Amino acid sequence: MTRHVKSMHSIDIDTVEMMLDIMKYSINRISNSNPDMGKPTKEEDLLKLVGETVTEEGIGGEKAFELFKNVLSKAAVPVDHPRHLAFVPAAPTKAAILFDLVTSASSIHGAYWMTGGGGIFCENRAMDWLVSLTGLPEKSFGVFTSGGTAANLSAIVAGREYWRSLDDTNKGLKTLLITSSGAHSSIKSMAKVIDADILLVDDENEDYLTGSALRKAIHNLSQFDRKRLFAVVATGGTTNAGIIDDLNGIAEVCEQEHLWYHVDAAYGGGALAAPSVRHLFNGIERADSVTIDPHKWMFSPYDCGAVIYKNMELAANAHSQKGAYLDIFKDEGAQGFNPADYQIQLTRRLRGLPLWFSLAMHGTKKYTEAIERGISLANFAAQQIQANDQLELIREPGLSCVLFKRKNWKAEDYTHWTYTNHQSNFALVTPTKWTIDGESQTCARFCFINPDTNENDIIEILDSMN
């Protein structure tokens, strides 16, 4: 029997050409460490430029790819430009990007060891390293997720299910969790998904959550709220300012109060590999669960998050899916590790594979150096700001985040500055807000990830505020 001839899965001369075009583009793009800043464009304008692309007969690979290459890719803002210092930028290694292509090409279903074995093996070696950075006790382990949002949700569902299993009277209650106002927006959206209430707790004197503020807040809860409180989410590097909560102090309270302790280090987790700041994370090893996003500060391509648990069995109790057609996955021979059992997703890409390849190729020392580079750039920027009469450093850098003001600027001046720099293909630096003397004020913010950013980039960007 022959297979279909000329189906869209077969190889013909057009397909070969398309493959070569795509490989050529990919190699060029991966090699280009100074891409255009890119600009967002209205959808209707893009439609005018490219016309209908999905049609009954298809427009052909050559045409579709040309449209992507010449028009559509330019209407996006790449995250790896060395002067992209907005939000949390990214700088995936060339090895990791290429292995993302290999991950797709290999067509591996990563939910269960039965089908994903060799690939999951690689992910697990990368995970060994992540777990070792946290200092969590032996047997702690984790899985790669689509990102920090999915990791946070998976962790908290595990915590909630455990809490419910402890006491039948916990079962019907609407739950409550505590976090700080610096926590990431995904904590609120996670609480919405699980229908939990959130209590925001901040320290009166510090700009991070402390054990004593937490203890006081718990002490002040009504009996009903105390009963339904099941978890505390601390942040290991706030997204806005890189601030790390008092992880040891919070751990102590959680242990005494029997609360699930989650540390969200989606952005900051990379800095666990940086000796210069590692001490700030002391106490993370006492967490029940930890989130780290390798697609932020561990140079993986999108998307790749990770959730780590102290007790994997509790995660499996919450997440393992049962189904008649799934049982076979668990029964066949190899009896390996099944990532689907520990987070919310079933069918999954082997998201940790690009990280593994890049780690295997370069070694962990190179990661430490690249992450330390982001921290030294932040310190350099802070020095430049302090030495400049027009500028004001709001606080010492938090990990690789720097908040600063241009004297006498109003909110609209920051917006204008951002747009002007972006439109001239020079830099992408966006404003944020910070509370100064009880008042929320607009300020500028740098977040350094890309080790190819250099001192001169910083000097030129600061000069553009003159």
Ligand SMILES: *Cc1c(COP(=O)(O)O)cnc(C)c1O
């Ligand atoms: C980015 C971030 C998240 C969300 O992660 P995604 O990968 O965007 O889903 C959660 N928490 C913190 C602290 C973050 O910085």
